[in-house]
Amino acid sequence: MSELLSVAVGGLMLSLFLGLLRVLRGPEAGDRMLATQLIGTAGVGLLLLLSVLPEQQALIDVALILALLAAVAAAAFTGQQRERRDD
Amino acid sequence: MLTAQLLYGLTGCLIVALGLRTVLLHASLLHRVVAINVLGAGVFMILVAIAYRGPGVPPDPIPHALVLTGIVVAVSATALALALARRLTAEQSND
Amino acid sequence: MNTTGLLVFDGLLLISIVSLAWSALASPDARRSVILFMAFGLVLAVAWGRLLAPDVALAEAAIGAGLSGALLLVAVGEQSNRALQDNALRVSERNALRVRATLQWVITILCVALAATLAWALVHALDRATNERLAQVVSENLAASGVSNPVTAILLNFRAYDTLLELAVLLTAVLGILALGTARPDYQRTGPVFDGLARWLVPVLILTAGYLLWVGAHAPGGAFQAGATLAAAAVVLRLAGERSIGLPQAGALRVILAAGVGMFLVIGLTLLLLGRPFLGYPPAWAGSLILLIESAAMLAIAATLVLAFLGGRPPAIAVNEENNRC
């Protein structure tokens, strides 16, 4: 099982790395934000895999927070402010 | 000394230097705020690396508590800096 | 996992971290730089998990990757709206601040020297026989602290002074924000998908905040992570175009902002009156007192972060101030 987990961690790290290339390359802000979401999902996966290690169950909580707050960041990216009327 | 401690610690030093350079050289206020946050992350990385004791060994909790405090202070300082920058822009466009 | 595998993993993680930091700093466009910084925070959270620092990972996931990113993105959005109007201002500012090439080189060299000094100090610090005395003292006294998570024990009991002053720093920051201006304009309603997201995300965030506050006593978690998660719930409501986001009215808001410091002081002074040292909890009560302080601190931290996101006085307070000024 432990070899399998190593392979899985390696595969996810590779996935994260590919996402990184898209974050760096862009070209639009939307592309980068999308790739950031991928890094988030890969990060969640990595944390879940690491949580199997002894005494590291708390990493599941970290994965949950990462998933929830990534949605908040995406929402902040797209939110549109009302036009100011008084200016 | 563990390899992981050294790897993460030295990366932390590198990030501190990168962040500091941008803080000193970049013109835009927002970039500087981002750079201070990056600099802080480098410091946190050095501290967490020092706390690490190898796989399966409980790490030293004291640097972790320091970093936790640091993260919260960093976000409040960021918020204050952004409020200052916003006021500055408002004052400048009023002139 | 074997040693070589771990080394490759560390290497890839660190390359990702450094390249994200580098490109966030080097990017000429502020919005791009903020998005790269958010990705940087996400990868950092994984690194903290890898270094067996789940408390730090939680805070990084909630604050570094989430709330800081949201704060910066909103600031960028506002600035780029303004920049379209007065581009000339920006150009003049840029010329004024453009640094000469020689100076750039000097600063770069000094930064390299700083990195080298830090690295030298780090290697020496790691090289010496690790001085474990403090960590030992923590684990020996953990049983008397009222909680079983050592990080919470340090923050809320052994070094409670530091946390009290940290909350005072937060209070100072939020007073600064309140003094500097009024809140940003509201957000537009953005349609059913966003509303649907807010409808489940907000309650889940609030529940998670409660869970983190509770679990902090014996596992990673605590007031800071819980406060940030609670603030995120209000931020989502605001982004969804809600006008009321759960912030209380002016008077109550001020009480909540001061609640963290206030609860600390009330408990510390009461203990002084009872003849104990300032913040020296009696072991039998320590657990409950810590939970009480943490609950107050969570509300104060959440309110502070929400006001930070608003960027200034919320409308109700703003009206008061205008009346005073007239």
Add this chain to the structure above:
Amino acid sequence: MTELVSSLMIVAGIGFYLAGSIGLLRLPDLYSRLHALTKADNLGLGLLAAGLALHSQDLLMALKLLLVWLAVLAASAASAHLIARHAHRQEAGS
């Protein structure tokens, strides 16, 4: 037997992750990248979480893993839509 199923699920999950990342990197524009990414990644994480839940043999852990997966599923579906609409509006606006 459970071990084997769990391992297969984890490997399959990683496969989907990689497929999603390659799609993100290789496809020509934002909308098609979106399509590659969200479906593949969520399925990958689901398989991974299911495999780990089987592996842990602990009901509480399994429930938490399920919760994480559901959160990612709902969050990424919504945020992918929001990002796409944002990009669409930017294009229409400019």
